[in-house]
Amino acid sequence: MEERTKSVLVVGFNTRPLAFSLKNAGYDVYAVDFFGDLDLYPNVKDSLILIKELETDYGTIKGTYSKSLLDFTKQMLKKNPDIDFLIIGSGLDDAHAERKAILNEIKVKNYKIKSLNNDVETIxxxxxxxYLHNLLKSHNFTVPLTISYINLGNYKGKIQFPLILKKSKSAGGLNVYKLSTYEELSTLVKNLESVGFNQTDWVIQEYIxxxxxxxxxxxxxxxxxxxxxxxxxxxxxxxxxxxxxxxxxxxxxxxxxxxxxxxxxxxxxxxxxxxxxxxxxxxxxxxx
The missing domain is CATH 3.30.470.20 (ATP-grasp fold, B domain)
Structure with a gap:
């Protein structure tokens, strides 16, 4: 009896490289993807593409796309309940609720699929x-000075410019700003406040x-x-x-x-x- 080809569902912002590698490794690949690059399609048996399904673009749903990735993942699992493995790529790095919801859906619906991902607490x-800086310092590795923006007042006069203001959780170089003076920092924060600036979400970091x-x-x-x-x-x-x-x-x-x-x-x-x-x-x- 011929052994059935194993299958993998990949979910993420750009799944093409992963889908390409998995197909070449002999897997049947299914994808829930944001962009839907043209060279993704030859590598998958089935796919759901966010901007295609929702008829939208990144600028419109950049703050809510993780919820859409969750919804389309549920759809793909319902359509293909016998997929063997789940791999979540980039795009859901900090979407802890969505990750938990996907695992809960698998459990509730009793799907056979096995998650190959890091658990949420590890992420x-x-x-x-x-946490990472304390871990590195405990092993005598060097890390840049990093403080929460909300604690900046305690370091005024002690921190050197230029410095970096960035979101504590970000990717791809988004929400990272190099600043040369307190005046520049103050102006930037005022501009960010107009679109929603939560002090606890940002850090000040030594510029290296x-x-x-x-x-x-x-x-x-x-x-x-x-x-x-x-x-x-x-x-x-x-x-x-x-x-x-x-x-x-x-x-x-x-x-x-x-x-x-x-x-x-x-x-x-x-x-x-x-x-x-x-x-x-x-x-x-x-x-x-």
Whole structure:
């Protein structure tokens, strides 16, 4: 009797790279995706594309798309209840409620699908800047000075410019601002207040001038293997970057000194194992 091909549902902002790799590995792939790039379709058996289904664009639903990813994931599971595995990619990093809702849907409807993702509590720790910095400092690694914006008053006169104001939970270089004076900081905050500025959601961080890199690992929660170090392309005007810190892509190999690569790998493996991460995960660095 011929063995049935295993199937995977991938959910995320841009699932094309993952869908491509899974198909090449021999899986039947199903996708719930935001953009629906043209080269996604040859790699999937079925898909639901947010901007197509909702007839909208990123600017219109950028604050609510995680709820839509949840709704379409439920639809896909109902339509294809025999999918074997679930992988959630980028786009739901901080959408803890939506992640829990997907797992609850699987449990309530008794779907056979198995989640291969990090659990929500692990993700919360991995996305908590204060927790990560304390963990790194406990292992004698260097981290930039980082304080909650709400505590800025306690550091006035003690913090140096330029500095970074950014959301404590963000991705892709969005909501990251470099500021040279208190006046610039005050003006920016006033502008942000007009669109909703919650002081507890933002941090002030020491500005580190250097090489932006990322390190990727694959792990099962107990064991970890290094995959690659990438030199990140950040805010490159030649690539039409709309913002100074916008992520534009990677360069591999990174072309770093061997001692720097060893340190980056050591830090990344320490974080991956201490957090108990599963799957493919990455950490970003600035090499001074």
């Amino acid at each position: 919360k720790k991995a996305r908590n800047i204060e 001038k250097g090489i932006a890199v990322s390190c990727t690992t694959i792990s099962n929660g107990k064991e970890c293997e290094f995959i690659t170090i990438n030199r990140q392309i950040i805010g490159d005007p030649l690539l039409n970057s709309p913002k100074e810190f916008m992520y534009c892509g990677n360069i591999v190999p990174a072309g770093l000194l061997q001692r720097d690569e060893k340190l980056i790998i050591k830090i990344t493996k320490t974080l991956t194992l201490k957090l108990g991460l599963k799957g493919i995960n990455g950490f970003d660095y600035v090499l001074k």
